[in-house]
Structure formats: C-alpha cells, structure tokens
Amino acid sequence: MSEQAIKVEGLTKRFGDFTAVDTISFQVEKGEIFGFLGANGAGKTTAMRMLIGLSKPTEGQGFVAGFDINTQAEKIKKNIGYMSQKFSLYNDLTVKENIRFYGGIYGLSKSRISEKTEDILAELRLFEVAKKPVRELPLGWKQRLSFAISMVHDPDIVFLDEPTGGVDPHVRRQFWETIYQQANAGRTIFVTTHYMDEAEYCNRVSIMVDGKIAALDTPDQLKKQFNSKSMDEVFLKLARNV
Amino acid sequence: MKILAYLIQKEFIQIFRNKAMLPMITLLPIIQLILLSNAASNEVKNVKLVVVDKDHSAQSRLLTRKISANDRFSLVAATLSDYEAQEIMQANKTDIILQIPENFERDFLSGAKPRLQTLVNAVNGQQATVGSGYLNSIIGSFNGELMSEIKQTNWSSQNAQINVASRNWYNPELKYTHFMAPGILAELTALLTIILSAMNIVREREIGTIEQINVTPIKKWQFVLGKLVPFLCLGVVLLIVGLSASKLIFDIPIRGNIGLIFVYGIVNLVAVLGLGLLISNFANTQQQAIFVAFFFILIFVLMCGLFTPIDSMPKWAQYFTIPNPLAHFISVSRKVLMKGSGLADIRMEFLYTTMLAFLFNGLAVWSYKKQS
Known part of the structure; x- marks a missing residue:
C-alpha cells in the first residue's frame, strides 16, 4: 500500500445522470512526475478533486500518501500540497503574509514559518517585493509563489491543476524547472495540463477522454504506440477514435 | 488554537x-x-382638516378655534358645502372632514345632543385612526368644558366627568x-x-x-x-x-x-x-x-x-x-x-x-x- 504515492481502483464520480469520471484505475510511483492530460471537460479536475479530498467519490477505492480517500480525507490533506488553476493567494496580502498565513494554518511553528519564508523568498528571488501585495506581482511570479506556498508544509505529494495557464512558453519552461527540482528532491508531482508540450516533460502520462483513461504510459511509449511524432498527435488520434 | x-x-x-x-x-x-x-417617526403630526360649519354659531366657532389651536391639526379650509369638502378630500388635500350641523348650538343648549360627523380619509390608515382619535379627544374635552359651564343641574351630574391623568413613564x-x-x-x-x-x-x-x-x-x-x-x-x-x-x-x-x-x-x-x-x-x-x-x-x-x-x-x-x-x-x-x-x-x-x-x-x- 505504501510503495505507491497514489493508487486508485475503479474511481467514479457521477453528478446526477452525468458521469464525470468513469471507473478509472492507475498508480503513481513515489518521486514520479505524473501528467494527467485531457481536453477541457474530460474529467481531470474532478478526478483530482477526489484525490485531494475536496470531492467524495461516488464509487471506487483510492489511497493517497497511504491514506484512504473515502475515509481519511483529512489525513491525506496533511501530506499533500495543492495548487489550483485559480492560484489561491490572497491578493490583498503581501508575499510574506501569504506565506505566514498558509504556514500558520498548516500548523507550522513560528520559527519554522520564518525559516520557510526566508527559503521561499531566496529561492524565488522575491526579497524586494516581499512586502508588496501579491496583486502587484506578474502572473508568472504569482504562479511560482503559489507553487512554493503549496509546499510550505513539505508534503510528499503535490497536486498541480493546470499550473501554467495564461503565461508565455518561456515562463512555462521556468516553472517546469522548479517542478523538476522538487521531483529530484523526492516529491511526487501530479500535474494536470492541456498543453501537450508539457506532457513531454512528464515521466508518465495518462490521457483522459470522456471520463475514462484512454492511454497511460511514458511519453515515448505513447508516441510509439500511436505512431506519432509528438504528444499533440497522440492526443488528436485518441480524441478522434472516441 | x-x-x-x-x-x-x-x-x-x-x-x-x-x-x-x-x-x-x-x-x-x-x-x-x-x-x-x-x-x-410614528408620531402623527400635521393632520389636515376641513371644517364644514353649517351652524355659524359662537359655539361652533369656538370648537373650530380649539381644534385649529392644537398643533397636530392644520385647518386646510372652512367651507359651507359638503360637496366642496369632499372634493378636497378626493384631491388628497385633507385627512379629515368635520361636519358641524345646523342648529348645533341650539340643540346643544336645549340638551338635544347634536351629532357631529367626522369623515376620515383612511387611505393612510395610521394618520386616519390616530388623527381621528386626537380629534375625538379634543371634541370630548370641549364637550366637558361646555357642560360644566352650562351647569344644567340634572343631566350634568348624570354625566359626571371622569378625568384621566396619565403620565408617561421612562420617557416622560x-x-x-x-x-x-x-x-x-x-x-x-x-x-x-x-x-x-x-x-x-x-x-x-x-x-x-x-x-x-x-x-x-x-x-x-x-x-x-x-x-x-x-x-x-x-x-x-x-x-x-x-x-x-x-x-x-x-x-x-x-x-x-x-x-x-x-x-x-x-x-x-x-x-x-x-x-x-x-x-x-x-x-x-x-x-x-x-x-x-x-x-x-x-x-x-x-x-x-x-x-x-x-x-x-x-x-x-x-x-x-x-x-x-x-x-x-x-x-x-x-x-x-x-x-x-x-x-x-x-x-x-x-x-x-x-x-x-x-x-x-x-x-x-x-x-x-x-x-x-
């Protein structure tokens, strides 16, 4: 049970007659960068929300960080970080205040919070804007700060929901470099995206179509399997089949 | 914590x-x-009044003066015609019409108990009820004063007055x-x-x-x-x-x-x-x-x-x-x-x-x- 960071069996979520996530099963190894791909509305956000304890599964089993998603959602929350697509910083609080607040509600000690604050400011080179409200930062900075804050309590697994929406490719690359750093440090990264070029950066990729996992493998294997040059092509072929 | x-x-x-x-x-x-x-404010002020005085006697004028002296009432018009008074109410320019009948004074002095009539514009219910309440109490006290002046032995003792002295506690x-x-x-x-x-x-x-x-x-x-x-x-x-x-x-x-x-x-x-x-x-x-x-x-x-x-x-x-x-x-x-x-x-x-x-x-x- 505890060898995998995430293990899911037959996970399903229905909203009335509509089945948003249809009996999906997969495993994510520790330290892996796992890409969760799919078109808008394919069900990837819904699936992720079940993993992080924001949404109760209609059916199915799942373990995240060794805890049951059906019964131990609050325990899972201690061991995971989450960065949503509407990055959830308080715009009217300063960079420092945001770090302190999230550190505080994760129950970090005062000295640990100041340590973490120094670390994050140094790593993201944000010392000059530490006392500025977050709303004044450029989008790319906000995203990296948001990512750093989602790991303020040093979780084993970090869930990123379309973390790089709305920024240019250069900034996206920078963001992915920080993701690699975290993976190298042993953290498991679970990332949803609809940028197919980002899929290439992942260790393994699952592609969701209409609530089901249509393909799951390393990017190279997938390209071979679908006889394609890029992940973009793989994705288009999959979408057409269904 | x-x-x-x-x-x-x-x-x-x-x-x-x-x-x-x-x-x-x-x-x-x-x-x-x-x-x-x-x-x-729930207080009723400026109750508008039309008096139709058909008697034109000393007493009817005294009553009219008494009412208009009260600062809650403002006399909008005094007329002889019922129709004109109703027109004024129709135009929403008055809240109450007070009709004083002919021979009011004579009937009163002879003990025939003349009847006054008030017509109340009840579109604004509060203004109407509270206003006519004020009016009735003014007429009542007028009635009392008049009777004690006349001192007609027999029925004035029958209609002995009870005076209610009220004090407002907590907000005097x-x-x-x-x-x-x-x-x-x-x-x-x-x-x-x-x-x-x-x-x-x-x-x-x-x-x-x-x-x-x-x-x-x-x-x-x-x-x-x-x-x-x-x-x-x-x-x-x-x-x-x-x-x-x-x-x-x-x-x-x-x-x-x-x-x-x-x-x-x-x-x-x-x-x-x-x-x-x-x-x-x-x-x-x-x-x-x-x-x-x-x-x-x-x-x-x-x-x-x-x-x-x-x-x-x-x-x-x-x-x-x-x-x-x-x-x-x-x-x-x-x-x-x-x-x-x-x-x-x-x-x-x-x-x-x-x-x-x-x-x-x-x-x-x-x-x-x-x-x-």
Whole structure:
C-alpha cells in the first residue's frame, strides 16, 4: 500500500445522470512526475478533486500518501500540497503574509514559518517585493509563489491543476524547472495540463477522454504506440477514435 | 488554537487594508442613525382638516378655534358645502372632514345632543385612526368644558366627568428619538454584520481561496470561528460608535448597566453572524448571498417591533419574533437603556438569543462542507 504515492481502483464520480469520471484505475510511483492530460471537460479536475479530498467519490477505492480517500480525507490533506488553476493567494496580502498565513494554518511553528519564508523568498528571488501585495506581482511570479506556498508544509505529494495557464512558453519552461527540482528532491508531482508540450516533460502520462483513461504510459511509449511524432498527435488520434 | 490565531490575524489584516471598511463601520451607521431616528417617526403630526360649519354659531366657532389651536391639526379650509369638502378630500388635500350641523348650538343648549360627523380619509390608515382619535379627544374635552359651564343641574351630574391623568413613564417627554435610536442602532449593527459576514466567505469562494483552505487539514469549527471572531469585534466597535453617537446627538438615557448591553450585544452578534455564515455556505455568488441576506433582514426589520409594536401583531406573527434576534436586541436595548432593567428582566431575551446563537452557528459549522 505504501510503495505507491497514489493508487486508485475503479474511481467514479457521477453528478446526477452525468458521469464525470468513469471507473478509472492507475498508480503513481513515489518521486514520479505524473501528467494527467485531457481536453477541457474530460474529467481531470474532478478526478483530482477526489484525490485531494475536496470531492467524495461516488464509487471506487483510492489511497493517497497511504491514506484512504473515502475515509481519511483529512489525513491525506496533511501530506499533500495543492495548487489550483485559480492560484489561491490572497491578493490583498503581501508575499510574506501569504506565506505566514498558509504556514500558520498548516500548523507550522513560528520559527519554522520564518525559516520557510526566508527559503521561499531566496529561492524565488522575491526579497524586494516581499512586502508588496501579491496583486502587484506578474502572473508568472504569482504562479511560482503559489507553487512554493503549496509546499510550505513539505508534503510528499503535490497536486498541480493546470499550473501554467495564461503565461508565455518561456515562463512555462521556468516553472517546469522548479517542478523538476522538487521531483529530484523526492516529491511526487501530479500535474494536470492541456498543453501537450508539457506532457513531454512528464515521466508518465495518462490521457483522459470522456471520463475514462484512454492511454497511460511514458511519453515515448505513447508516441510509439500511436505512431506519432509528438504528444499533440497522440492526443488528436485518441480524441478522434472516441 | 494557534491555527485560529493565524486565521483571525489574516482576517484583521484584510479588514484594515480594505479602504471601504472604516467609513462603512463608522460614518454610515452615524448617518443612518441621525437620519432614521429623526425621520422614521410614528408620531402623527400635521393632520389636515376641513371644517364644514353649517351652524355659524359662537359655539361652533369656538370648537373650530380649539381644534385649529392644537398643533397636530392644520385647518386646510372652512367651507359651507359638503360637496366642496369632499372634493378636497378626493384631491388628497385633507385627512379629515368635520361636519358641524345646523342648529348645533341650539340643540346643544336645549340638551338635544347634536351629532357631529367626522369623515376620515383612511387611505393612510395610521394618520386616519390616530388623527381621528386626537380629534375625538379634543371634541370630548370641549364637550366637558361646555357642560360644566352650562351647569344644567340634572343631566350634568348624570354625566359626571371622569378625568384621566396619565403620565408617561421612562420617557416622560415622549421623545421619539429616545425610543427609536436604540432600536435603530440594534438594527444597523445586525444588518451590517450579517451582510459583511455573509459576503466574506462567499468572496473567498468566488476568488477560489476557500478551496485552498479546504485542502488544508484545518477543522471546520476553526474556520467558522476564524470568521466569526473578527466580525464580532467589528460589531462591538459598531455598537460603541453607535451608542456614543446616540448619547452625544440625541442624549438618549442610559439608565441601566451599559456593560449588560454589551454582554447581551455580543451574544446577539454571535447569533446574527452565525446566520450570516450559514447563508454564505449556501450561496455561490455574492449576489445570491445578498439576496438571501436581504430576505431575512427585511423580515427581521419589519417584524422586530421597531416600527410596529409586536403586541399588535397577529398571534402567529408574534411567535415569528422568537427566532428574530433583532426583536430581542431591540427589546433589550429599550429595557436596559430607558427603564434601567437588570439581567433578571431580560433573561428571556438572553435565553432565546443564546439558543439562536448555538443554533445558527451549529448549523453553520455543520453545513460548511470541506468535501462535496
């Protein structure tokens, strides 16, 4: 049970007659960068929300960080970080205040919070804007700060929901470099995206179509399997089949 | 406990950083207090009157003078024609027509009991009933004076006069603002805090920060309490500002223990805030929250005893004032401020409000879902 960071069996979520996530099963190894791909509305956000304890599964089993998603959602929350697509910083609080607040509600000690604050400011080179409200930062900075804050309590697994929406490719690359750093440090990264070029950066990729996992493998294997040059092509072929 | 402190700290930073907040909790209430306490008056003044005097005698003129000398009445016209008087009422220019019949004086002196008629424009029910009440009492006293002057031995002793001397306790000068200001203060405090608290959580839902909080291992009661405490402090500030303003501007009496008002006020604010938080749990947008909050506020305000006495509501409606925290607040503030009541006199209000506080906040914690 505890060898995998995430293990899911037959996970399903229905909203009335509509089945948003249809009996999906997969495993994510520790330290892996796992890409969760799919078109808008394919069900990837819904699936992720079940993993992080924001949404109760209609059916199915799942373990995240060794805890049951059906019964131990609050325990899972201690061991995971989450960065949503509407990055959830308080715009009217300063960079420092945001770090302190999230550190505080994760129950970090005062000295640990100041340590973490120094670390994050140094790593993201944000010392000059530490006392500025977050709303004044450029989008790319906000995203990296948001990512750093989602790991303020040093979780084993970090869930990123379309973390790089709305920024240019250069900034996206920078963001992915920080993701690699975290993976190298042993953290498991679970990332949803609809940028197919980002899929290439992942260790393994699952592609969701209409609530089901249509393909799951390393990017190279997938390209071979679908006889394609890029992940973009793989994705288009999959979408057409269904 | 430490987690709670961080939540409260963050809320206070946001409140103080919000430029609209300070005027909202100081200037607005004072303006409303001044405006409403003076204007929202149930007193009936300026009752417009038309007299149709067909008698033209010394007595009928005396009666007319007596009525128009009263500052509640203003004589709009004196006419001889019923038709003309009705036209004036039709044009909404008068509230009451008083008809003095021919031979009024003669009949009166001969003991034939002449009949006066008043026609009341009841479109504005309050103006009509209260106005005609005033008029009847003036006519009654006129009647009494006249009879004691005439001293017709036989029937004047039969109709011996009973004089009622009434004194107004607790508000001897019947100052309307003394009566209204504490009530309006209670209303303002409840209104502002309910809206601020309801909007606050919904705003977090709209911008998405609530989701980030929901993925932390924070407890539901911690979150709700973290929202409650800062707004409770705001409410107390509001009470202090409002009470000081009422004292300075209207010189309202503070006969009871001011501490009692604040202790009760805190319980009441907790109840009201609980309702605000409860509303916010069911609203996805700020519009929805405002809409639902106004639904409650309107009922609370109109049924709190501020504008219409609770005793004169139908029985079923009186029961509806029990879950209305505002009704209890107004009752308490009037009792303590004007009568100097102690804890024993307001124990029922205390009991009901405490129950409401537990009910609303319990429901707010229960209905706050970290997981959907």
